[in-house]
Amino acid sequence: DPKSKVSSHYLIKKNGEIINLVPDLYEAWHAGVSSWKHFKSLNKNSIGIEITNPGHQHGYIRFSKKQISSLQKLLNILVKRYKIKKKYILGHSDISPGRKKDPGEKFPWEMLAKNKLSFWHNLDQKKIQKFREKNLITRIEEASFLKNLYKIGYNDVKKFKTQKNIKYLTLAFQRRFRQSLVNGKIDKECLLISKNLLQQ
Numbered sequence: 001d002p003k004s005k006v007s008s009h010y011l012i013k014k015n016g017e018i019i020n021l022v023p024d025l026y027e028a029w030h031a032g033v034s035s036w037k038h039f040k041s042l043n044k045n046s047i048g049i050e051i052t053n054p055g056h057q058h059g060y061i062r063f064s065k066k067q068i069s070s071l072q073k074l075l076n077i078l079v080k081r082y083k084i085k086k087k088y089i090l091g092h093s094d095i096s097p098g099r100k101k102d103p104g105e106k107f108p109w110e111m112l113a114k115n116k117l118s119f120w121h122n123l124d125q126k127k128i129q130k131f132r133e134k135n136l137i138t139r140i141e142e143a144s145f146l147k148n149l150y151k152i153g154y155n156d157v158k159k160f161k162t163q164k165n166i167k168y169l170t171l172a173f174q175r176r177f178r179q180s181l182v183n184g185k186i187d188k189e190c191l192l193i194s195k196n197l198l199q200q
Contacts, residue, residue, distance in 0.1 A: 005029060008048035010074060016066030018074055022048075024082075034095035035155035036088075042095050047078060055102060062106045075117045087153070089118050097154070097172035098165060105179040121177060121196040131188035132181060142166075145186055148194035149173060 008030040011019045022028040030048030031041070039045045051067050054060060063071075078084060091107065092100040113120035137145065146166070154169060167184040174182040177193050 008050040010047070010049045012049065012051045012067050012070050012074070014052045014064055014067065016064070016070040018070050024078075031092065031095055032099065034092075036090060036095045037153045037155060039155075046090075047082075049074065051103065053102075053104075056104060060104055060106065063103075063108070068108060068111075072112070072115060072117060075112070079117065086113070086116055086119050090153075091176060093172040093175055094154070098168045101171075101175065105175045105182050107175075107179075109176055109179070119197070119200060121193045122200070123193060123196050125180075128189050128192055129180075131192060132178075132190075133183070133185065133187055135188040137186055137188055137191055141188075141191055142186055145191045145194055148191075148198055152194065152197055 007022055007028045009020065009022045009024055009026075009028045011021055013019065024047055027043050028048045029043055030050065031043045031046060034040075034042040036042060049071065051063055051071065053063060075089065079086075079089075089112070091104075091109075092102045093104070109118050110120050112118035146169070149169065154173070166186075170186050170190065171182060171184045173190065173194070174184070177197065178190060
């Protein structure tokens with residue numbers, strides 16, 4: 001329905017059923033105002049997958065095992081068909097940090113990375129937890145963190161100059177790479193993760 005101004009190529013229902021809504025080579029309206037690396041308006045340069053979930057405003061829940069199993073099967077097909085690199089398998093919050101929260105901190109990015117369907121850091125999460133929260137960083141370290149995010153692909157970094165917008169960006173980063181604590185505060189754990197991602 002053009003009036004809804006939203007669509008995606010695929011929808012994965014709670015029972016794992018995959019519905020192909022829009023042909024891959026057509027543009028779907030799932031990303032909106034967005035960017036990643038040198039790409040602008042990701043609708044034109046991506047295949048959108050939506051996974052049934054109430055979302056953060058309506059009782060966000062874990063994705064079902066059937067949904068994730070179906071997602072992996074679909075990703076494997078798309079990656080092979082279009083030769084998609086794992087660094088380009090992204091969440092909506094990655095490409096539009098100020099507007100979108102999905103797929104959120106309950107999405108299994110780390111597990112997908114182990115199956116070569118995403119990217120993740122290789123730090124020991126138990127060891128780096130001591131660098132979180134209380135270990136807030138200096139202005140110089142904050143600048144380094146934001147620079148790292150820009151190199152990773154968060155192309156909105158240059159626009160995120162106010163503290164409010166930096167918080168949006170940090171929340172997006174944490175939902176993706178530090179899911180056990182999503183608080184919008186840049187601490188040394190976040191900085192360590194960002195440095196490690198650049199070494200991958």
